[in-house]
Structure formats: structure tokens, C-alpha cells
Amino acid sequence: MALVPFSYSLRSLAVRRSATVLTVASIGATVAVLAGVLALQQGFSTLFREAGRDDLLVLLRPGAGSEGESFFPRDRAAVLKKSFPEFAQDEAGPLVAGELYLGVRLRKHPALGGGETNVPIRGVERRSFELTGAGLRVLDGGRRFRWGHDEVIVGRKLVSRIAGCAVGRRIRLNTTEFEVVGVFDVEGPYASEIWGDFERLREALQRNGYSRLVGRLAPGADLRALREKLSGHKQIQAKLLTEREYLTSQTAALSGALLFLGTFLGLVMGAAAVFTGTNTMLAALAARTHEIGILLSLGFRPGAIFFAFLLESLLLGLLGGVVGCLLVLPLHGVETGTTNFATFTEVAFAFRVSPTVLGVAALFAVGLGLLGGLLPAWSAASKLPTEALRRR
Amino acid sequence: MTVPLRLIPRNLFASPLVALRSLLTLASLVVAVFLLCILRSVVANLDAGVQASSGRRLVVQSAVSLFVDLPLSYQAKIESVPGVAETTVFQWFGGYYQERSNFFAQFAIDHEPFLSMYPEVSLVQGSAEDWLRGRTACLIGVDLARRFGWQVGDTIPITGGIFPRAGDAPWEFRVAAIYRSSSANVDNHTLFFHFDYLRESLESGEARGPRGAGTYVVQLAPGADPIAVAREIDALFAGGPQRVQTSSEAEFQRQFVSMVGSVPTFLGSIGGGVLFAIVLAVLNTMLMAARERTVDLGILKALGFTDATVFALLLLESLLLAGVGGVLGVGLALLCEPVFGAVLGPMFGGFSIPRSTLLLGLGLAVGVGLAAGLLPAWRASRLRCVEALRAEA
Known part of the structure; x- marks a missing residue:
């Protein structure tokens, strides 16, 4: 079967420029919205998932969904720290640390319009820097807080988002003022937190225990056995997760909401884009009936005409996809922040226009083009040459 | 002047192809109005708690x-x-x-x-x-x-x-x-x-x-x-x-809205942009459809229809299509209200579509109808019958 030359489809698009631009714009906008929401979701969930370490163990109170809900009295935690050979050991003892976690009320940076938000604060112990804080690095111009002093270090991502998060400034927690002595950077969601000495923060915030315990799994130790041991233990009841499991669980609610939003907007707008796409193609068709008659009388089979018109619509979809992707690409790496529903604290993360996002967007665009083109193409192919050639 | 109203549905469904195009235009409008209603309601509902707060109650919470x-x-x-x-x-x-x-x-x-x-x-x-x-x-x-x-x-x-x-x-x-x-x-x-x-x-x-x-x-x-x-x-x-922080009930509620952050603005601007694109496309197809009917209009005029009747006929046609689209869009949004209530209600404390939003949706539809109807109607009323009959579709 002789196919209608590809240039015919291309030229047809070029001839009816305004209609083409309009259709491409509506498909592009739809694709951009879908890709934008997906990029947000990807940025958020990879931040948590990829930072999770499999050999780092997190212990929570049974039934607690996040460390904000979890609590260990100090005496019970002390027993826990010592009793399990599954935790790695060195000369200084078991590699376990207790941490205090609380979302504190602070004001957003004036550049973000002020307003209150909840910023996670983490009281850490010395060993935390070998566990949660392994790889933590204080940026130039600052230093780590000193143990026993009212000093804190703030995550890099807070500097531009939260008021007062700069070296030399003071943050008031309840009735105590803490001096910011450094800005730190670290992988994962921790770069949106404020860190200080557990003892000092515990006293200032009037807490009397830990929120969670973290420990390193000894090489070769059996995670499952430890998990069973802990859940069956009489005095110490604890839920054991790897850090990766814990962080992944923290993304479920917001990720789900974003995916729901993206799907909803994508479907509704996609429907509209298909309708307008079909409609503009049909309108164009009406004006081109004569042309189709000529094609048919030149000997092109209806199948060839069907493909030519479908191709035209696919090209529209593809162009729309390219426009949509180009629209969202500048978003890549743009930092934003929102409240994570799991802990009700703010977390900063960057849009991630990953290959997956672009792939989904492109497929979606082509799908829209295909759906929008089926009907007009079929209608074009089913014309009779004599009728199509006849002028009204 | 009497307008032959019977002609309106006949024109909208003149042939299977024309009927399909009318329906597609209608469907696009339904989607646009539906989207407008839902997105505006999400934003309005976030704020509803703040708006409805009592001025005679204070909330004391930890500072x-x-x-x-x-x-x-x-x-x-x-x-x-x-x-x-x-x-x-x-x-x-x-x-x-x-x-x-x-x-x-x-x-x-x-x-x-x-x-x-x-x-x-x-x-x-x-x-x-x-x-x-x-x-x-x-x-x-x-x-x-x-x-x-x-x-x-x-x-x-x-x-x-x-x-x-x-x-x-x-x-x-x-x-x-x-x-x-x-x-x-x-x-x-x-x-x-x-x-x-x-x-x-x-x-x-x-x-x-x-x-x-x-x-x-x-x-x-x-x-x-x-x-x-x-x-x-x-x-x-x-x-x-x-330390405690005492605030009005409205201030207290506002902190939860503030937590959601810029998402509502983000949604609003997305919705606005897409709505604009849909409306433009609808407008374009309606104008294109009107242009193809020059010959029909010539016949009407040759039969003795006045300029005013032709004007009214075309305008009414466009308004009818848009109006039905608006009503269906609003209806679809109302139909989906309980669904959204079930999904978003537990998180945001209920979901309802404000009356003003429904009116806005209808207004948008009628606006599109007017915009898409006026120009072709005016052109048709000015059309000279001889030229129109000679025109090629």
C-alpha cells in the first residue's frame, strides 16, 4: 500500500497554523501540569527513599507511625541500648543513640511571606554523628554545636525558608535562647532540620525522654531475629524498622495525595485536550474534503489516508508533549517546601523532572494525540472520492 | 420578529459530523466548567474554616x-x-x-x-x-x-x-x-x-x-x-x-492553611491557565464552524429572513450550546461533590461547592457562548445574500 508522503501531514499542520498552535498549546498545558505534579511527587519521595540506609535501624514505640508520635522513657531506652548484641559495637560501646524529635513553631522567612510553620528539631547524642548524621558536614563559616551548650546547627535548606536560621542568630525555644553556630548539609530530609545537644534541648522543651532510638546493625546480624526478639520482649516494647523502611513510610500520605492530584488533573484536562484536538481536526477536515478527494483519485487507498491523518494527530500530540516537557524542565532542581502530612512538619525538596516523569509525560501526550486523531482519521478515510471532489 | 427556534437544534445537529462537533464542543465546555468548580472549591474550602471562625473564642496553645x-x-x-x-x-x-x-x-x-x-x-x-x-x-x-x-x-x-x-x-x-x-x-x-x-x-x-x-x-x-x-x-x-500563644480562633485555623503553603496558589494558577486554553480552543472551533455556514445563511436570507432574525438565530445557537455545557458542567461538579467529600473531607474537614462558584461556572459558560456567538452573528446579519450563495464552503 502506498503511503501518503510524510511531508503531506507536516505541511497540513503548517498550513492551518493557528489551529495547530492552539491544539499544541492545550495538549502542552495538560502535559505540563501532569509532569509538574509528578516532578513534585518524585522530588519528595526520592529525597526520603534514596537517603534511607539499610544498615541503620530505627526503633519506635509500637503503634507509632512516625517519630513525632513515638516516645521512650530514658530508663527503658538505657536497657534497650545495652541488651542486644545485634547492634554493632566498638571500644566505646554499642553504636546506638537516642534522639529527641519535635516540630517546633517558627516563622517562615519574610521572603516567603512569613506565617508560622512547624520545623523539625532533633536533639542528638554523640553517637548520632556516626549514625543518623554520618556524612554530615558543617558549611564554611560555622562549626558544630558544643555539647552542654545552648547552641544549635541548622540544615542548609532552612536558611532561605525559615526566619532566623543564619549563623549568629538566636532561636528561642520555649524560654531558652539557642545560638545558631553553623549551617550543615547532609543527605535526605535531615537537611530541613535543626540539630542540637539532646540534653540541652530536652530541658528547654520540657521533654523527659527520647522520640526514637537509632543503631547500626552489626555485620552479619539477623534483622528478622532482632525484630522478633524486640516485639516479644516484656519490658522493652519497640517497633524495629530500617531507616529506608522508616523514611519510605513517611512519604506515603503526601505522595498519595500528589499522585491523586496529578491523576485527577491529568484525566480531566486530558479529556478536554482530546475533545478540542478531535474538534479542531474535524473542523480542518471539513475544509479539506476537496483535498481528500484529490488524494483518493490519485490512487491512495483509504488506509493510507487514515494513517496520514492519524500521523498528523500524533504529530500534534508529540509537539504538545515537547512543549509540555519544555515548560516543566526549568522547574528541575527548583526548591520548594510543603508540610509532610506524616509528621506535620515542613520539609524542603526540589522538583525532580526525572526521565520517568518525562517518559510518562511524552507517552501521555502521544496518547492524547492518538485518541484525538482516531475519529477524524476514520472519517477522512471513509469518504467517497466522487463526493469529496464535488463542490457544493 | 419571530425567531424560528426549531432551526437551532437542526443546525446544531445538521449532519452526523456537525452533530459530533457540537457534542465535542459541549463536552469541552462541560470539562472546563467542572474543573473550574472543583479547583475553586478546593481553595475555598481550605479557607472556609478561617472565614467561619467565631470572634468570641480564643485558642490557647503552646508557643x-x-x-x-x-x-x-x-x-x-x-x-x-x-x-x-x-x-x-x-x-x-x-x-x-x-x-x-x-x-x-x-x-x-x-x-x-x-x-x-x-x-x-x-x-x-x-x-x-x-x-x-x-x-x-x-x-x-x-x-x-x-x-x-x-x-x-x-x-x-x-x-x-x-x-x-x-x-x-x-x-x-x-x-x-x-x-x-x-x-x-x-x-x-x-x-x-x-x-x-x-x-x-x-x-x-x-x-x-x-x-x-x-x-x-x-x-x-x-x-x-x-x-x-x-x-x-x-x-x-x-x-x-x-510558654503559651493565645490567638483568635481564626488565627488558629489559619496556621493549618499556612501549612499547606503555596499549593492552593499553585493549583489556582494551573487551573486558570488550562481553563484559558480550553476556552480559547472552544471559541476557535465554534468560530470555524460558523464560517462554514455562509451558504446556509445565504439561503435563509434568500428565503426572506431579516438581518435581525439571522443575528438572533446564530447568537441563540451559540448561547444554547454554551448554556447546556455550563449546566452540565455544574451538574457534574455537584454530582461529584460527595465523592470529593469522601476523599478530601477527613483531611480538610468537609468539601462543598460554594454557590458563588456554581454561578461563576455558569457565567463562564455564558461568556464563552456570547463571545463565540456575537462575531459570527454580526457577520451573518451583515452578509449580502448574493455573495453568500456564491461562496464556497
């Missing part, structure tokens, strides 16, 4: 953190402040029914003052006496009752997330009454129960968890100045052990 409890001893001290009429504890319970995903809010409150402090809450089933008497009594909102099919007299097992009971057994609350709130600041999706029950269970060791109060809600005495009272309460605890 340090949303997640820190205030000592129970604070309540008596707050009540001693002049201008304070009544107070109740509001303690977030954070439990769940069967599954964590069955999320809804539960609050432990002082059962006696609650009903008098919240006149917007009225009991539609069950009795206030039952609520006041029973230790394990609870009030549930109408939406919540409908969601799980709960009725007065039922016992609801709630697993304590923050307050686990010994042996991890669930808490059991008996439904004393079902309430309906007439105002958006209290949603119809909450379970309230006696704070005394929670406190006694913690004291007796039946349950574990923090012993304090998340917030105190203060009812102002008539004539009391909210700002002065708030300042006085804050000053009471400025030296610790827990």
Missing part, C-alpha cells in the same frame, strides 16, 4: 510547638483571667478505627461547656443528657456517622495511636448523639469524647500517653476585649514552664 501539651494546671489559671467566661480542653487523640487509613479527627473535650460554647453544633439524634452522663459517651458528626454507618447507641472501637491502652486493646466509645455543625469552623467529620475519661484512664494506668492538654479554647465573656484577654493569658505563662 513552642503544635505537638507539645500544656499542663492541666493551666486551665484553672486561664479561667481566673477577667473576661474569660468558660474554657474547654481540646486534646487531639490521634486514634484510628480498624485501619490507620480510616483517618478522621478525634478530640477529648470538657463535655459540659462544649455544647454551650459551640452553639453552631446541634444534636440531630440522641440526647444531650446521654452525652453528659455517660463516661464513655461520644458525639459524632453526621458525615462521620454516614461514612461508617454508625448510629446512636453503637459502640465504636478506636485504637489509640498516641494513647495506647494496656494490652493494645482499643478504646470503646458509645455514640450518645450525632451532631450537625452549621458552620465550617467545626466539621461534621469529628468524634468528640469526654476528656475526663482520657484523664482518668491515664491516671489509673489503663492507658499510656502524655498527660496534658493540646489546646484550651476560651469563651470570652460578653463585652470582653479579645486582644487584652489574649495578652493577659500569654503573660501568665511567659516565665514557663511552657
